[in-house]
Every structure is written in structure tokens, then in C-alpha cells.
Amino acid sequence: xxxxxxxxxxxxxxxxxxxxxxxxxxxxxxxxxxxxxxxxxxxxxxxxxxxxxxxxxxxxxxxxxxxxxxxxxxxxxxxxxxxxxxxxxxxxxxxxxxxxxxxxxxxxxxxxxxxxxxxxxxxxxxxxxxxxxxxxxxxxxxxxxxxxxxxxxxxxxxxxxxxxxxxxxxxxxxxxxxxxxxxxxxxxxxxxxxxxxxxxxxxxxxxxxxxxxxxxxxxxxxxxxxxxxxxxxxxxxxxxxxxxxxxxxxxxxxxxxxxxxxxxxxxxxxxxxxxxxxxxxxxxxxxxxxxxxxxxxxxxxxxxxxxxxxxxxxxxxxxxxxxxxxxxxxxxxxxxxxxxxxxxxxxxxxxxxxxxxxxxxxxxxxxxxxxxxxxxxxxxxxxxxxxxxxxxxxxxxxxxxxxxxxxxxxxxxxxxxxxxxxxxxxxxxxxxxxxxxxxxxxxxxxxxxxxxxxxxxxxxxxxxxxxxxxxxxxxxxxxxxxxxxxxxxxxxx
Numbered sequence: 001x002x003x004x005x006x007x008x009x010x011x012x013x014x015x016x017x018x019x020x021x022x023x024x025x026x027x028x029x030x031x032x033x034x035x036x037x038x039x040x041x042x043x044x045x046x047x048x049x050x051x052x053x054x055x056x057x058x059x060x061x062x063x064x065x066x067x068x069x070x071x072x073x074x075x076x077x078x079x080x081x082x083x084x085x086x087x088x089x090x091x092x093x094x095x096x097x098x099x100x101x102x103x104x105x106x107x108x109x110x111x112x113x114x115x116x117x118x119x120x121x122x123x124x125x126x127x128x129x130x131x132x133x134x135x136x137x138x139x140x141x142x143x144x145x146x147x148x149x150x151x152x153x154x155x156x157x158x159x160x161x162x163x164x165x166x167x168x169x170x171x172x173x174x175x176x177x178x179x180x181x182x183x184x185x186x187x188x189x190x191x192x193x194x195x196x197x198x199x200x201x202x203x204x205x206x207x208x209x210x211x212x213x214x215x216x217x218x219x220x221x222x223x224x225x226x227x228x229x230x231x232x233x234x235x236x237x238x239x240x241x242x243x244x245x246x247x248x249x250x251x252x253x254x255x256x257x258x259x260x261x262x263x264x265x266x267x268x269x270x271x272x273x274x275x276x277x278x279x280x281x282x283x284x285x286x287x288x289x290x291x292x293x294x295x296x297x298x299x300x301x302x303x304x305x306x307x308x309x310x311x312x313x314x315x316x317x318x319x320x321x322x323x324x325x326x327x328x329x330x331x332x333x334x335x336x337x338x339x340x341x342x343x344x345x346x347x348x349x350x351x352x353x354x355x356x357x358x359x360x361x362x363x364x365x366x367x368x369x370x371x372x373x374x375x376x377x378x379x380x381x382x383x384x385x386x387x388x389x390x391x392x393x394x395x396x397x398x399x400x401x402x403x404x405x406x407x408x409x410x411x412x413x414x415x416x417x418x419x420x421x422x423x424x425x426x427x428x429x430x431x432x433x434x435x436x437x438x439x440x441x442x443x444x445x446x447x448x449x450x451x452x453x454x455x456x457x458x459x460x461x462x463x464x465x466x467x468x469x470x471x472x473x474x475x476x477x478x479x480x481x482x483x484x485x486x487x488x489x490x491x492x493x
Contacts, residue, residue, distance in 0.1 A: 015093050015127060020058035022090040023051035029089065029125040036124070044241065046074075046234050047083045053230050054087075054204060067196055067203040069229045071181070071221040073211040074267040075236030077243060080208045081114055084177055085121035087206065088138065088151050093127050095173040095202070100138075100151035103176075105183030105209075107155035111135060114179045115153050156188045167195040173202040181207035181218040189217035211262075211269040214280050215430045219269055224422055233267040275432035277406060277443065282413045283428045291417040293320040296473045298353035302465025303343055304458050305363035306332070307446075313339050314462035315346055321416045323463060326350060328421065330458075336365035344373050356380050356468040358461065380405075380468045382461075389470050399440035405464040406431070406443055412467065427460030 018025035023043070032041050043051065050070060057068040074080060084102070091098050102118070104110045119133035131138045131150075140149035167174060176192055178184055196203045207218055211233075221229040236242045247265050254260040259270035271279050297320035306313040313334065317326035329346060331339060343366070347355055359367045359379030367379040382402035390408055398404045418424060432444045446456045 011126070018090065019094040020064075021055050022087060023048055023055055025090040025094060026051060026086045029093070029127060030086075030121070031124065039241070043083070043086065044079055044239055046072075046232065046239060047079060047086070049232065050083060051086075058202065064202060065200055067205055069205045069207075069221075070232075071207040071218065071229045072232045072234060073209065073218075073222065073269065074234035075242075075247070075263070075265040076210065077247075078234050078236055078239045078267075079241070081117040081179070082121065084114060084179060084206075084208065085118045087175070087177065088118050089122055089125055089127075089131075091173060091175045091204070092131060092138065092140070092149065092151060093125075097145060097148040097169070098173040098175065099148070099167070099169045100175040100177070101167060102151060102153045103156050103178060103184065103188070104153075105180035109180055110153040110155055118151065156184060167192065168198050169201060170198040171200050173204070174198070175204045176206070178207040178218075179209065181209040182212045182216065183209075184216075184218070186217045210264065211267065214269050214271070214276060215426065222269070235266050237265060275434070276429060277431050277433045278410050278413065278428045280429045282410070283418070283425055286413045286416055286418045287420050287425065289415075289417045291321040291415070293322045298471045298473060299350050300466040300471055301343070301347060301350070301352045301355045302462045302468070303339075303355060303357040303363075303366065304462040304465060305336075305339065305358050305361070305366055306458065307361050311446075311456045312458050314458045315343060316459070316462040316466055317346070317350055317352070318463070318466040321412070323466070324417045324419045327419065328424070328459060328462065336362055337369060340366045340369035340373070343370060344375055347375055352376075353471050354378060354469065356465040358382060358465060378469055380465060387469065397438070397440040399436050399438070399442045401468070402461075402464070403433075403441045403443050405467045406460075407441065408467040409464045418463070421459070423455075424459040424463065426455070427457035428463075430455075431457055431460060 014028065015025070018028065026043050031037055042048070050072060053070055054068060057063050057066075072080065088100050088102070091100050102110065102114060104114055115133075115136060118138055122128060122131055122133055122138055129141065131140055133139075136153045138151040139146050142149060167176060174196070176196070192205070196205060207221060207229075209218060211218070211222075213219060217225075222231050222233075236247050237244060250265055251261050262268040262270055269280075271281050299317060299319045302316045302318070304314045304316075312330045312332045315329035315331075316323065317328075319325070329342065331342060334342070343355060343357075346352075353376065355370060355375055355377045357363055357367050357370065357377060357379055360382055364379065367377055370377040380401055382400060384401045386398050386401055386404040388404075392398070392404075392407050393411055396407060398407055413428075418428075430449065434442050434444075436442050449455070449457060
């Protein structure tokens with residue numbers, strides 16, 4: 001006579017039925033309508049939508065072993081930490097030796113918010129005794145599986161991104177969850193991407209957060225990489241259980257279309273980050289704008305000379321409002337003589353009136369060689385004193401030549417046209433600014449951008465250099481050029 005199944009085996013079999021169904025697992029495992037969940041009959045609507053996205057992906061044999069990537073940008077108070085906790089518990093409960101990795105913008109976020117929420121929901125579940133929570137992990141209570149079957153909170157570090165390179169679990173399941181994803185640097189995203197390559201493995205990559213920054217990899221999941229991600233943007237006002245009075249107060253105080261409302265309430269990326277020098281909308285419009293130029297408008301070339309091994313020297317060409325017709329030239333690994341030769345060739349090909357070269361560091365060698373070749377070249381010191389040839393809008397003050405060039409370029413973007421080029425676009429909207437003791441604008445240094453995980457803005461500086469000096473229209477006598485800076489009495493850029 002067959003023995004009767006034990007309650008434990010009944011539970012195990014029930015849980016196993018939700019292997020590809022995180023929503024079914026959530027509905028089954030938690031005491032909805034009771035205790036701390038007395039006011040809820042299940043996950044919130046948007047949470048159900050995300051759980052269904054994952055279910056659909058896993059239940060389809062054609063996609064099951066392809067990475068499932070879900071990115072959610074939301075306002076405040078929508079319950080993202082609760083959803084993270086439910087997902088962690090489902091992932092561990094329904095697949096033996098599952099590995100889950102949690103990271104966040106800060107270690108404090110992980111230890112004081114995310115992991116306590118994971119522990120709370122684990123303790124609420126019908127399978128609470130299957131795993132034991134610690135301050136930094138949720139670990140299987142199965143002998144000899146403690147190292148293979150667990151969720152770990154791993155703070156990312158710019159000096160230790162390789163901690164994410166070992167995220168492999170071939171033939172099983174691996175889940176990577178980013179909390180407050182907007183603040184996680186691109187390098188961590190790149191390392192994670194490179195690690196999630198195991199064949200025959202369920203790979204789930206989830207990114208949650210308030211969309212606080214208009215640059216970076218989280219933003220790109222909703223932009224140029226949106227074909228790879230299932231994305232959702234959640235307005236806090238549409239979510240059950242949020243503090244509607246507080247949300248309305250934000251909207252009334254700052255306005256429906258303010259960046260504060262967009263980020264905190266609407267789950268939308270801001271028009272510009274608080275320190276962003278060029279707003280995304282300005283660059284977006286310039287990518288799409290069609291312009292015409294007059295024959296007499298001079299051609300100006302800007303050359304940004306690489307200083308670091310992974311940077312590129314860039315050559316940008318602009319004629320009046322048109323910086324699109326001539327594609328940029330990017331050169332990697334060339335010496336000063338080779339770069340000068342390419343610049344000279346480019347200048348003759350396009351009959352450029354002037355070539356403006358960043359002469360800091362090794363750029364001085366390029367300037368010297370171009371002068372030997374008889375080209376109309378101007379060396380530009382980024383840290384030099386502003387020319388002051390153009391009155392900037394709002395009477396803003398700039399600290400140096402680089403800030404001045406970028407400020408002029410920013411105003412030019414209101415009517416200019418740039419190529420639909422992602423590298424240039426990322427450079428333009430990525431750079432941040434601050435002020436010196438004299439309340440003059442200073443732009444972020446290239447080294448600082450690299451520390452934030454962004455590329456050196458070689459393209460942005462290359463285009464900015466086309467605004468280094470005023471240039472005469474081509475029908476004017478070239479003898480009117482005055483001074484070592486190449487300024488023209490006639491003005492114009």
C-alpha cells in the first residue's frame with residue numbers, strides 16, 4: 001500500500017508548480033488579507049504586470065534560456081522593494097541551487113532598505129523555514145547547499161567591478177537585481193552583461209529605481225538599448241496604496257512638467273540632471289533638425305587630441321549651423337605626426353578657414369606641425385582665460401576657455417544640426433558642471449567623468465573646439481584676422 005504524501009512533500013510539489021510562474025508563487029505563498037497584509041489581496045497591479053512579464057518569458061521554451069531583462073522606472077512609494085523581495089523568494093524557492101545577486105546605488109541602501117525587505121517577506125512566506133536571512137544574504141537551510149543556493153547583497157565598487165564577473169550558474173538559474181539602478185555606473189552593467197553568458201541557463205536581470213539621471217546605462221535601457229529590455233514607467237499616482245496627498249503636493253509645488261515631478265511622481269527621466277550642462281531635449285532637437293547654410297559661411301575644424309590610451313583623437317567639422325554633413329573622424333593609437341597629417345588632409349579636403357586644436361599636453365606637437373605645414377591653425381588651452389568675444393545668455397560667467405566653448409555650443413544647439421551619433425550625444429548630455437569661488441562655471445574634467453563610469457568626452461570637446469574663436473565669413477579678406485588667438489573684428493562663429 002502506497003504511503004500517503006506528507007504535508008511537506010505536498011508543499012514542495014505545490015511550490016514546484018510555480019517554477020515558471022512568479023505571480024502564482026506570490027499569490028500562494030503569502031497571507032494576503034491577514035496581519036501586515038490585511039489591506040492587500042495580492043501584489044499591486046504594476047507588480048503583477050512585471051511578474052507576468054517574467055512568467056511569459058520563462059514559460060516559452062523559445063525564450064526560456066535567453067536573458068530576461070526587465071527595467072522599471074518609477075516614482076516614490078510604489079513598492080519596488082516589496083517586489084524585489086517577492087522575486088528573490090520565488091527564484092530561490094522554485095529552482096535548486098539558484099544564485100541571486102542584489103546590488104544597489106549605495107551599500108546603505110542594500111543593508112538598511114533592500115535586505116531588510118527581503119528578510120521581511122521571506123519570514124512572511126509559507127516557506128519561511130527553507131531559507132535563513134542574514135544582514136547580507138538569504139541562505140538555503142539545506143546541508144551542503146549553503147554556498148550554491150542563496151541570495152547575496154553585493155555592494156558595487158568602481159575599484160572592484162570584477163566582483164560581478166563571476167556570476168555564472170550553468171544549467172541552473174541566476175538572477176541579478178539592481179536596486180536604485182540609475183546610480184549604478186556603466187562599468188558594472190558592462191561586467192554584468194559579460195558574465196550572463198551561460199548556455200542552458202535561466203538568466204533574469206532586473207533593474208529598478210527612480211529615474212534620477214538622464215545619462216547612464218539605466219537611461220539607455222529605455223533608449224538606445226530598449227530593444228533588449230522589457231521596460232515600464234510607473235506613475236506613483238496610479239498605484240494602489242501610495243500617499244496621494246503627498247504626491248499631489250509635489251505636483252502643485254513644482255508643476256506637472258518639472259523635473260522633480262517627473263522623477264519623484266511620474267517615473268520619468270528628467271529633462272536634465274541637476275548638474276547636467278546640456279539638456280537632453282536640446283541635443284535631441286539638434287539631432288533631428290534640418291538646416292541650410294550659405295556658401296559664404298566658413299568651415300571650421302575642431303581637433304581634440306587624445307591623452308589616454310583608451311581615448312580617441314577626434315576631428316569635427318562645422319559650417320555655420322551644420323555640424324552634420326561631414327562625419328566626424330576618430331583616430332585611435334596615432335602619434336602627433338600621424339594625427340597632424342590626417343588633420344592637414346581633412347583641412348584641404350573641406351577648405352576649412354581655420355583649425356582649432358586642443359594644445360594641452362601632446363596637442364602642442366600637433367599644433368606645431370600644422371603650423372610648419374602652413375595651415376590656418378589656432379592652439380587652444382582649455383584652462384586658459386576666456387576670450388569674451390561673445391556675450392552669453394543670462395550673462396553667465398565662465399571660468400576658462402573650455403567652459404566658454406561649451407557655453408557657446410550649448411546656445412548654438414538651439415538652432416544647429418548635429419549627426420545622429422550616439423557617442424556625440426552621450427558626450428553632450430553626459431558632462432556636468434559646477435562653480436568656482438567666483439561663481440564662474442567650471443565643466444567636469446575628463447578624469448572625473450571616467451570615475452563616474454562615463455567615457456572621455458572626446459567627441460563633445462571636438463565639436464566644442466569649432467567654437468573656440470570667431471571666424472570671418474569666407475568672402476572677407478583673410479588679412480583681417482588679428483592677434484595670436486585668430487580673432488576677427490567682424491566676429492561670428
